[in-house]
Amino acid sequence: xxxxxxxxxxxxxxxxxxxxxxxxxxxxxxxxxxxxxxxxxxxxxxxxxxxxxxxxxxxxxxxxxxxxxxxxxxxxxxxxxxxxxxxxxxxxxxxxxxxxxxxxxxxxxxxxxxxxxxxxxxxxxxxxxxxxxxxxxxxxxxxxxxxxxxxxxxxxxxxxxxxxxxxxxxxxxxxxxxxxxxxxxxxxxxxxxxxxxxxxxxxxxxxxxxxxxxxxxxxxxxxxxxxxxxxxxxxxxxxxxxxxxxxxxxxxxxxxxxxxxxxxxxxxxxxxxxxxxxxxxxxxxxxxxxxxxxxxxxxxxxxx
Amino acid sequence: xxxxxxxxxxxxxxxxxxxxxxxxxxxxxxxxxxxxxxxxxxxxxxxxxxxxxxxxxxxxxxxxxxxxxxxxxxxxxxxxxxxxxxxxxxxxxxxxxxxxxxxxxxxxxxxxxxxxxxxxxxxxxxxxxxxxxxxxxxxxxxxxxxxxxxxxxxxxxxxxxxxxxxxxxxxxxxxxxxxxxxxxxxxxxxxxxxxxxxxxxxxxxxxxxxxxxxxxxxxxxxxxxxxxxxxxxxxxxxxxxxxxxxxxxxxxxxxxxxxxxxxxxxxxxxxxxxxxxxxxxxxxxxxxxxxxxxxxxxxxxxxxxxxxxxxxxxxxxxxxxxxxxxxxxx
Numbered sequence: 001x002x003x004x005x006x007x008x009x010x011x012x013x014x015x016x017x018x019x020x021x022x023x024x025x026x027x028x029x030x031x032x033x034x035x036x037x038x039x040x041x042x043x044x045x046x047x048x049x050x051x052x053x054x055x056x057x058x059x060x061x062x063x064x065x066x067x068x069x070x071x072x073x074x075x076x077x078x079x080x081x082x083x084x085x086x087x088x089x090x091x092x093x094x095x096x097x098x099x100x101x102x103x104x105x106x107x108x109x110x111x112x113x114x115x116x117x118x119x120x121x122x123x124x125x126x127x128x129x130x131x132x133x134x135x136x137x138x139x140x141x142x143x144x145x146x147x148x149x150x151x152x153x154x155x156x157x158x159x160x161x162x163x164x165x166x167x168x169x170x171x172x173x174x175x176x177x178x179x180x181x182x183x184x185x186x187x188x189x190x191x192x193x194x195x196x197x198x199x200x201x202x203x204x205x206x207x208x209x210x211x212x213x214x215x216x217x218x219x220x221x222x223x224x225x226x227x228x229x230x231x232x233x234x235x236x237x238x239x240x241x242x243x244x245x246x247x248x249x250x251x252x253x254x255x256x257x258x259x260x261x262x263x264x265x266x267x268x269x270x271x272x273x274x275x276x277x278x279x280x281x282x283x284x285x286x287x288x289x290x291x292x293x294x295x296x297x298x299x300x301x302x303x304x
Numbered sequence: 305x306x307x308x309x310x311x312x313x314x315x316x317x318x319x320x321x322x323x324x325x326x327x328x329x330x331x332x333x334x335x336x337x338x339x340x341x342x343x344x345x346x347x348x349x350x351x352x353x354x355x356x357x358x359x360x361x362x363x364x365x366x367x368x369x370x371x372x373x374x375x376x377x378x379x380x381x382x383x384x385x386x387x388x389x390x391x392x393x394x395x396x397x398x399x400x401x402x403x404x405x406x407x408x409x410x411x412x413x414x415x416x417x418x419x420x421x422x423x424x425x426x427x428x429x430x431x432x433x434x435x436x437x438x439x440x441x442x443x444x445x446x447x448x449x450x451x452x453x454x455x456x457x458x459x460x461x462x463x464x465x466x467x468x469x470x471x472x473x474x475x476x477x478x479x480x481x482x483x484x485x486x487x488x489x490x491x492x493x494x495x496x497x498x499x500x501x502x503x504x505x506x507x508x509x510x511x512x513x514x515x516x517x518x519x520x521x522x523x524x525x526x527x528x529x530x531x532x533x534x535x536x537x538x539x540x541x542x543x544x545x546x547x548x549x550x551x552x553x554x555x556x557x558x559x560x561x562x563x564x565x566x567x568x569x570x571x572x573x574x575x576x577x578x579x580x581x582x583x584x585x586x587x588x589x590x591x592x593x594x595x596x597x598x599x600x601x602x603x604x605x606x607x608x609x610x611x612x613x614x615x616x617x618x619x620x621x622x623x624x625x626x627x628x629x630x631x632x633x634x
Contacts, residue, residue, distance in 0.1 A: 220557045239380040260353045
């Protein structure tokens with residue numbers, strides 16, 4: 001499994017490892033012990049094995065997490081967010097106030113947004129999630145639960161994803177929306193073995209950006225924030241173009257176009273490029289589809 | 305100062321601007337961005353983000369005459385064709401370069417591919433054929449420029465006759481002069497090099513552009529080399545001495561494509577903000593600007609003259625191929 005994290009450059013938490021085969025590990029301590037022992041054997045730190053100690057996903061917003069033991073956590077009790085940990089089957093998320101879910105690639109973007117005027121939107125009608133790069137299983141599980149229709153939540157809020165304009169950004173979007181094929185396979189296999197299926201995909205996720213169209217001001221302007229692709233970026237993009245959903249006839253033709261354009265222009269840009277605009281990222285977000293959702297949903301409520 | 309400014313503004317007017325009209329537009333010629341065009345005497349080959357190449361007839365009704373399906377699985381970004389329309393070469397996002405020939409049956413057929421050794425860093429990128437289709441130049445991500453003799457094929461393997469090394473910056477653009485004597489390459493770091501294909505030597509390392517050079521073109525008589533890209537300026541160099549002789553300003557975005565007309569009188573340029581410009585080489589001023597959308601025009605090429613004046617073809621993100629010709633009596 002650790003070999004996999006390194007060859008596929010994905011990050012797993014110790015908790016993820018445990019969940020991939022609870023029957024084998026029996027308890028979390030076994031995993032912790034083995035990971036530390038492997039790290040010691042190779043003489044490297046644990047993070048170099050792409051294993052993080054704890055959950056890395058953060059969530060903040062207008063929801064309440066009801067634990068099975070009767071305790072509850074307010075989603076906006078702290079601007080620094082709540083760490084996304086394992087959900088027990090009896091845990092529920094009360095999120096009737098949530099009109100949209102925004103997933104951002106970076107911790108830095110997460111922190112910038114909660115400290116910006118956009119906090120008002122988040123704390124009253126939104127949910128903001130970041131898993132600091134490639135998402136861990138717990139974050140994906142949480143998002144899957146929050147975005148999938150269920151008897152208690154027949155119309156879950158729309159989910160938007162905001163990632164860097166680079167091959168990794170699109171690969172992270174792909175991981176959230178479709179889940180990594182290998183992991184999905186494993187989770188299904190393991191789920192069958194232990195009697196619980198772990199679904200991870202967030203098929204309703206809409207790609208908010210960063211798209212090449214948002215780079216137009218920088219291209220015609222001072223070109224600040226535009227970086228050339230590295231050899232690794234180009235190789236990664238080429239590999240991605242070969243596979244679903246980026247391949248010819250695949251399910252995401254727009255992703256394919258953006259990836260080709262990226263190679264053609266040989267540029268990439270971080271989410272931060274949107275902060276260079278007047279009004280910054282929070283104003284940009286309000287100009288997008290999710291900015292209108294608050295009003296639209298209210299209007300719908302009146303009609304019904 | 306005021307006089308100077310008004311004097312300068314006066315000049316383009318006195319140079320008589322030219323008028324070009326759209327003669328035909330092929331809507332949705334490809335299902336996605338069209339990145340490359342290669343005209344021959346009678347047709348235009350086009351390549352896009354989809355895997356097929358399309359060939360449209362361009363002397364009559366602009367009909368689709370052939371589709372080369374599965375030409376590049378990951379899409380095509382560069383195309384070049386010999387002037388007589390017997391050989392064409394396409395480069396795809398997978399880093400592969402394919403060769404096509406127009407045979408007796410009047411159809412284009414695959415004739416193998418050029419491959420770099422496995423494990424070599426960097427895909428092949430830009431490609432350019434000499435006028436007779438015998439010499440091909442291809443750039444690579446590692447900055448090298450390879451030359452192939454297309455007439456020497458042994459068991460489907462083309463003969464690489466030369467490799468020019470540069471400073472290792474991505475070779476984004478390349479041009480072989482019509483007679484095959486020179487090769488020019490433009491690079492990501494702004495590098496611009498001129499090579500003599502007979503001696504195999506670098507003639508000049510041309511300064512002046514510090515940003516990515518996305519396109520290079522030779523004038524028909526090899527007197528001028530034009531280069532442009534992210535600096536939004538078209539730099540003109542004297543091929544024999546390597547001196548920069550002019551800067552053509554007027555584009556307000558990255559310049560993606562350059563092409564000299566067959567007589568060398570006009571230079572065609574296209575940019576990322578959807579503009580197409582025509583520059584007079586005698587006066588060194590812009591004589592016409594076209595721009596129907598703000599979507600990138602990835603490629604603009606002159607077509608062979610057909611008695612009724614100059615014509616050109618453009619394509620880009622709007623997925624259509626548009627044909628223009630000079631307005632008669634203009």
